[in-house]
Amino acid sequence: MAQFHQVAEAPTPVGPFCHATESDGWVMLTGQMPTWPNDPDAPLPDGIVAQTERVIENLELVLGGLGLNLSHVLQCRCYLTEFERDFSAFNDVYKSRFPGDRRPARTTIGVTALAVGALVEIDMLAKRP
Structure with a gap:
């Protein structure tokens, strides 16, 4: 049976x-x-580094609300609106959040736009132990 989770501590979803x-x-x-x-109406953090940190912190809020953390993450999909400009700085933040021997599988995609004018979006697949 599927469960659909809303986490009170996490940001308000930008869509339905x-x-x-x-x-x-x-x-x-x-x-x-x-x-x-x-x-949710406050200005976004400035730049790819600050936005990547905020996105990962928001994902940690969702994980935490479900009794999980980044160690349970098996796969990430990452979306960047300025791929060539931001890929290296994005990677620096991303790799700092996962141990070198425990990094999830990942796909990173350049896109033309994201909701709310964001530079980055990340979704995740996690598994309960």
Whole structure:
């Protein structure tokens, strides 16, 4: 039976979807934007480094609300609006959040635009132990 999770501590979704869907211990996290959990209308952080940090922190809020953390993440899909400009700086932040021997599988895609004018969005697939 599928479960559809809304996490009170996580940012308000920017569209009509839940924070995560779960089935048989598999947890699919909706892509997070670099919005602020307590003020969805506040300006986004400035630049790819700050936005990547905020996105990962938002994903950690969703994971934490479900009793999980980044160690449970098996796969990430990452979207960048300025791929060539931001890929290296994005990678620096991303790799700092996962141990070198425990980095999830990942796809990073350049896109033309993201919701709320964001530079980055990340979704995740996690598995309960």
